[in-house]
Amino acid sequence: MLKLLVRLYVLIILAYAGAILFIPDTIVTVFKGRYTAYNLDMAKGVQSLLVEQFKLAPREQWPQVERDLASRFAPLEVKRLRWDQAQLSSEERARLEQGLNVVRLGEWGFYQTALAPLDREWLVSLYNPPDPLDINVLSWGVTVLIGAALLGCILLWVWPHWRDLERLKDTARRLGLGQLSERTQISPHSNIGELARVFDTMAGDLERHLNQQRELLNAVSHELRTPLTRLDFGLVLLFDEVPAASRKRLLELVGHVRELDELVLELLSYSRLENAEQQRERVEVSLPELVDSVLGGFAEELDSRGIRWEVHSEDDLPRFVLDPRLTARAVQNLIRNAMRYCECRLLLRVELDAEGGCKLTVEDDGIGIPVEERERIFQPFYRLDRSRDRSTGGFGLGLAISRRAIEGQGGTLNVGPSSLGGAQFVIRLPRAGNEAMG
Numbered sequence: 550m551l552k553l554l555v556r557l558y559v560l561i562i563l564a565y566a567g568a569i570l571f572i573p574d575t576i577v578t579v580f581k582g583r584y585t586a587y588n589l590d591m592a593k594g595v596q597s598l599l600v601e602q603f604k605l606a607p608r609e610q611w612p613q614v615e616r617d618l619a620s621r622f623a624p625l626e627v628k629r630l631r632w633d634q635a636q637l638s639s640e641e642r643a644r645l646e647q648g649l650n651v652v653r654l655g656e657w658g659f660y661q662t663a664l665a666p667l668d669r670e671w672l673v674s675l676y677n678p679p680d681p682l683d684i685n686v687l688s689w690g691v692t693v694l695i696g697a698a699l700l701g702c703i704l705l706w707v708w709p710h711w712r713d714l715e716r717l718k719d720t721a722r723r724l725g726l727g728q729l730s731e732r733t734q735i736s737p738h739s740n741i742g743e744l745a746r747v748f749d750t751m752a753g754d755l756e757r758h759l760n761q762q763r764e765l766l767n768a769v770s771h772e773l774r775t776p777l778t779r780l781d782f783g784l785v786l787l788f789d790e791v792p793a794a795s796r797k798r799l800l801e802l803v804g805h806v807r808e809l810d811e812l813v814l815e816l817l818s819y820s821r822l823e824n825a826e827q828q829r830e831r832v833e834v835s836l837p838e839l840v841d842s843v844l845g846g847f848a849e850e851l852d853s854r855g856i857r858w859e860v861h862s863e864d865d866l867p868r869f870v871l872d873p874r875l876t877a878r879a880v881q882n883l884i885r886n887a888m889r890y891c892e893c894r895l896l897l898r899v900e901l902d903a904e905g906g907c908k909l910t911v912e913d914d915g916i917g918i919p920v921e922e923r924e925r926i927f928q929p930f931y932r933l934d935r936s937r938d939r940s941t942g943g944f945g946l947g948l949a950i951s952r953r954a955i956e957g958q959g960g961t962l963n964v965g966p967s968s969l970g971g972a973q974f975v976i977r978l979p980r981a982g983n984e985a986m987g
Contacts, residue, residue, distance in 0.1 A: 588660040626678060912971065912972070
């Protein structure tokens with residue numbers, strides 16, 4: 550709110566100052582004739598009095614009359630001027646030669662100097678000097694108070710808008726965290742009441758659609774698993790009853806059934822992670838130990854394939870508070886992905902990032918991932934062209950699950966080029982969500 554208020558206030562004050570600076574001069578210039586006539590009427594009484602005082606005295610006493618009048622009219626300045634000293638314009642000279650008075654306008658259309666002819670040689674000038682410092686200070690004080698009053702009015706106007714916008718923003722944030730039942734609760738009489746109503750309608754539609762999608766996915770997945778389990782069991786029972794020539798085909802069918810069952814499990818996992826923010830655990834763990842436990846499940850396969858794997862960990866790493874189940878699932882998927890595409894080397898790094906959060910890197914020496922594909926690979930069911938066939942395994946859900954598992958903890962998962970020549974996946978979990986202990 551402060552930023553909005555300051556910007557609006559500065560804009561209004563600048564507009565106000567610009568108006569004070571330019572508008573009066575513009576108005577006076579446009580209506581100069583009317584202002585001149587008005588000030589001539591206002592000054593003619595004083596000018597007549599001054600001229601009479603001079604003409605009542607002999608010419609040789611005019612200097613003394615000038616001094617007396619200057620003293621009596623102070624702080625106004627009364628002076629005698631020769632015609633050639635007055636720097637007269639042609640229009641002013643013409644008026645004075647006709648015996649008429651002249652005024653020169655100052656700020657805000659008030660006269661600054663009034664000139665009246667005494668004779669063909671002398672003029673009497675009445676000069677209105679600038680205001681003294683204290684009067685100027687008081688005038689600026691009035692301007693400041695007007696600005697303060699404007700600020701108060703702006704504050705009163707902005708406050709309900711800011712309050713309702715903050716409520717709208719907070720509701721949007723909660724919806725993003727999976728709290729789909731949240732609504733703005735903003736009064737329809739609010740200035741953004743119509744916007745809030747549309748937002749609540751959208752949130753209701755979103756909640757209904759997501760719930761229907763989740764329920765459908767869960768129902769279909771559970772309904773699929775039951776016949777798949779029966780089919781798997783039935784095919785296994787048939788193994789001893791079919792001719793030997795058909796057993797290889799039967800084993801292939803069992804493999805396809807189990808592949809479908811695995812796909813259903815992956816779909817269920819991905820669906821459950823939609824509300825990872827609400828479901829996550831907060832446990833203090835040692836990252837090197839977590840990585841070692843995950844790698845333990847792949848050690849035999851890594852060794853059998855001749856893959857050389859390394860784990861680099863910084864010394865004296867603190868323990869972090871995170872969700873071990875989601876983090877382990879993300880690391881498992883990244884290792885499995887690296888195993889599919891690496892040539893002979895796999896590298897894991899565990900370290901602190903610049904902000905003190907945890908940084909976990911999985912690298913391989915494969916052919917890498919093209920720049921244009923680096924975000925697409927995190928989309929569900931997206932598979933790179935080189936892995937469209939099933940020889941590489943997977944369904945295109947592993948990386949999507951990994952990113953959702955990490956983002957559910959407030960972290961990030963990104964991919965880039967590796968120094969080994971392949972791909973580098975980097976998990977970062979911020980310190981704000983992972984308070985280091987120990």
